Amino acid sequence: MEDLEPTNNVEVENRKFGVTLEPVMMLINIGIHANLMVQTNVFEERVCLHSNLGQNKSVNCYNMTSAEQEIVQPAAADYLMIKNLIETFVPCIMTLFLGAWSDVNGRIPLLLIAISGMVISNCMFSAFSTIPNLSPVMFLLCSLPIALSGGTSVLYLAAFCYFVDIIDSKSRAFR
Numbered sequence: 001m002e003d004l005e006p007t008n009n010v011e012v013e014n015r016k017f018g019v020t021l022e023p024v025m026m027l028i029n030i031g032i033h034a035n036l037m038v039q040t041n042v043f044e045e046r047v048c049l050h051s052n053l054g055q056n057k058s059v060n061c062y063n064m065t066s067a068e069q070e071i072v073q074p075a076a077a078d079y080l081m082i083k084n085l086i087e088t089f090v091p092c093i094m095t096l097f098l099g100a101w102s103d104v105n106g107r108i109p110l111l112l113i114a115i116s117g118m119v120i121s122n123c124m125f126s127a128f129s130t131i132p133n134l135s136p137v138m139f140l141l142c143s144l145p146i147a148l149s150g151g152t153s154v155l156y157l158a159a160f161c162y163f164v165d166i167i168d169s170k171s172r173a174f175r
Contacts, residue, residue, distance in 0.1 A: 025159055028115065032152065035122060042129055043076040044069070046136040051075070079136050086143040091153040098154055102161060110150075110158035117149020
């Protein structure tokens, strides 16, 4: 078999529909990073509302001064650190086993599971954001779907393995 030919029918099918994984991954990354900025602000707002600072009627937790932010940001950073630990520790262990699993069962199910976990997590975060008196601790529950589906670790694992499967060695560096 010549090296310029696709290694399987997946690339031929992708060419047929004109869709590749690269634009999808770019859009997912834009969404992930835009979401991180919003989540930071929501955690700061909820920490303010559920602290002694939020009980003070003269403090506006939705538009804090820099002095008020200095009080709130350490606690918000603690919650964000716990959120990041949940979203990275379990998926790091999962990637050790899911690479071999995807060799047998395919890359697409792994991609869909990781993306589904992110969608469910963001839907939960959106729903929780509409409840004004919800504690910032409850927002940590939004990290569970990402942790159980593998998160970005599994997403990148599946995407890179998928690229290796469908791209011939001469055009791999370009894509």
